[in-house]
Amino acid sequence: MKYxxxxxxxxxxxxxxxxxxxxxxxxxxxxxxxxxxxxxYLWGKSCFQITNKEYDNVDYIDxxxxxxxxxxxxxxxxxxxxDSIEVWNDEDLYWIDTFxxxxxxxxxIKKEDE
Numbered sequence: 001m002k003y004x005x006x007x008x009x010x011x012x013x014x015x016x017x018x019x020x021x022x023x024x025x026x027x028x029x030x031x032x033x034x035x036x037x038x039x040x041y042l043w044g045k046s047c048f049q050i051t052n053k054e055y056d057n058v059d060y061i062d063x064x065x066x067x068x069x070x071x072x073x074x075x076x077x078x079x080x081x082x083d084s085i086e087v088w089n090d091e092d093l094y095w096i097d098t099f100x101x102x103x104x105x106x107x108x109i110k111k112e113d114e
Contacts, residue, residue: 007089007096008112010067011105014087017066018102025072025081035074042072066090 003011028038042048042063051069052062060082061072069086072079083101088094099105 001097003096003108003112008109010087010089010096011109014067014085015102015105015109017068018070018085021065021068021070022081025079029079033079035079038072038079064088 025038028041033041039050039061042050042061047065049064050061051064052058052060059074063070063072067088067090069088071082071084073082084098085102085105086098087096087105089096
């Protein structure tokens with residue numbers, strides 16, 4: 001698929017922002033945050049908009065952060081940020097694409113830089 005220059009610019013931000021969120025989630029988990037405490041932490045930050053508010057019997061929390069929609073998963077006692085990234089153009093209000101991981105986005109950026 002061909003992406004516009006504006007979309008590639010968004011992809012560059014998304015790569016940086018995804019790494020930032022991953023570091024944050026990993027840090028909180030390492031600090032011993034429970035599923036409920038992590039949910040409360042995200043809920044209390046205005047930069048995160050939780051789109052899935054049912055966490056008692058659900059093994060994921062979907063949330064928006066800047067140009068992305070991401071998910072945090074709970075499997076047994078493990079809590080982690082999912083690899084898939086839904087990318088949006090928030091300025092023009094449209095969905096760009098969904099990617100399996102940040103590596104796919106990096107490949108698009110690299111192709112544009114060649």
